Amino acid sequence: MITEPIDVLKALSDFGRLRVLKSLERKSLCVCEITELIGLATSTVSSHLNVLKNAGLIVDEKQGKWINYKMLPSPAPFFHEIWPIISKHLDDNPVIQQDLSKVASVDRKKICSNA
Amino acid sequence: MITEPIDVLKALSDFGRLRVLKSLERKSLCVCEITELIGLATSTVSSHLNVLKNAGLIVDEKQGKWINYKMLPSPAPFFHEIWPIISKHLDDNPVIQQDLSKVASVDRKKICSNA
DNA sequence: CAAACATTTCGATAATTTTAGAAATGTAAT
DNA sequence: ATTACATTTCTAAAATTATCGAAATGTTTG
Numbered sequence A, B: 001m002i003t004e005p006i007d008v009l010k011a012l013s014d015f016g017r018l019r020v021l022k023s024l025e026r027k028s029l030c031v032c033e034i035t036e037l038i039g040l041a042t043s044t045v046s047s048h049l050n051v052l053k054n055a056g057l058i059v060d061e062k063q064g065k066w067i068n069y070k071m072l073p074s075p076a077p078f079f080h081e082i083w084p085i086i087s088k089h090l091d092d093n094p095v096i097q098q099d100l101s102k103v104a105s106v107d108r109k110k111i112c113s114n115a
Numbered sequence C: 001c002a003a004a005c006a007t008t009t010c011g012a013t014a015a016t017t018t019t020a021g022a023a024a025t026g027t028a029a030t
Numbered sequence D: 001a002t003t004a005c006a007t008t009t010c011t012a013a014a015a016t017t018a019t020c021g022a023a024a025t026g027t028t029t030g
Helices: A005-011 A015-026 A031-038 A042-054 A077-090 A094-103 B005-011 B015-026 B031-038 B042-054 B077-090 B094-103
Strands: A058-063 A066-071 B058-063 B066-071
Touching: A005 A042, A005 A077, A005 B015, A005 B077, A015 A031, A015 A042, A015 A066, A015 A077, A015 A094, A015 B005, A031 A042, A031 A066, A031 A094, A042 A058, A077 B005, A077 B077, B005 B042, B005 B077, B015 B031, B015 B042, B015 B066, B015 B077, B015 B094, B031 B042, B031 B066, B031 B094, B042 B058
Parallel strands: none
Antiparallel strands: A058 A066, B058 B066
């Protein structure tokens, strides 16, 4: 499945998905952690993750009950070249800054399950 | 009017608009030339041009009966950094290649008005 | 001024996308 | 195996976007 630049750009054209990517840049996260971080319904987050996955930007790996999502170590050239620039400029955004200040302390043990 | 990265990315998330930008990179064009090149209705092209203009990617300048659109000489940093990469990768696309092979010979005297 | 014509705006429709709740799936632990 | 729970899939609704034709705008030229 070849990913055209336009497909990557479409995947990057939603602010929620940019927030997810910026957070995943810091560390791998499961769906419920991302849901907590972004504040959207679980099914919506799952849908966004699927878009990012289909565009070849992230991968998932099962870890017991959870599914961890993380950025691709070696993404296709287009995304590999373009992402650092986008990432850098997103750092100016207050919402992103808030996300990043929270992401380090997000803990699935606390936020998922026994709420 | 400050343009956030997400606004630029949204403007870049439509293939028709990417075709317009690639063509404008070669030379300034009026709406009817772009319409001929891209094959969409004039009003649709005008709408796309407006999106690109609002995102700060292109400017227009009146030239008599026509309005020439062209890329900004000094766009905001985000687009300035990101566009060369996108542009380079779009060169692989057959539709873009076809557009670029036509753009040099597009002539408003022939395609507009006296059709 | 009137006719010609490039472009924009308006109005309406089709298509796509985002969203969320409910049901389904799959894994883990008791 | 039954319960608990993370995630996905399904379904439907709301929101946004792309598209076009017709009317409106503004400029040029006869």
